[in-house]
Amino acid sequence: MPHVADENVNIMMKESNTSIPWLENSSYIVNIHSSGNLDKRQQINRQDRLLSPLPTTGPNAVAFYAVMSRPLTNPGDQHTFIFDEVKINAGNGYRPHSGVFIAPNTGIYAFTWSMRLYGTEHHSAQLMVKGHVHGAVFLTVGGSSNNDNVSGTGVAFMNEGDDAFIRTATGNLGKIESDSSGYTAFGGWLIK
Known part of the structure; x- marks a missing residue:
């Protein structure tokens, strides 16, 4: 059973209508310890960023x-x-x-x-x-x-x-x- 604080976080995430651009095309994973507390580690699936081309410098970059x-x-x-x-x-x-x-x-x-x-x-x-x-x-x-x-x-x-x-x-x-x-x-x- 999740800890009360964990349930509040999950509810806020489900009910939030705000747009977070870097989360829109990513999965958001929250690890829960057996004690029910949120793990400090939060993992973002960054596949879309990893597949994007490397940044390049402009023609006048020095x-x-x-x-x-x-x-x-x-x-x-x-x-x-x-x-x-x-x-x-x-x-x-x-x-x-x-x-x-x-x-x-x-x-x-x-x-x-x-x-x-x-x-x-x-x-x-x-x-x-x-x-x-x-x-x-x-x-x-x-x-x-x-x-x-x-x-x-x-x-x-x-x-x-x-x-x-x-x-x-x-x-x-x-x-x-x-x-x-x-x-x-x-x-x-x-x-x-």
């Missing part, structure tokens, strides 16, 4: 995300980061051999970057847009066994052909870490 596949040892001042492992490059604006993003379309872009350090290292990573410092993050690690990460976000108007990249500032010390435990990364996308 988005990229890339990581360093290995650490960068003592990069020095004003050294451009090379993010050689590209995860996505819609619009083909990111150049993995140079580490530079070249805007394929005019518009407003959002950028994000991160840097991971270990031990007693300290570095500043600057977002350069059209040859000027547009944003910067700084991280100093305070001990031999510390492992820290810093990230930054910037938004910029770019004309088609303008460039953006990440570089070190001045007064850096040590290695910039990047591996599957924590990547140093760079990404961006066209907002509008």
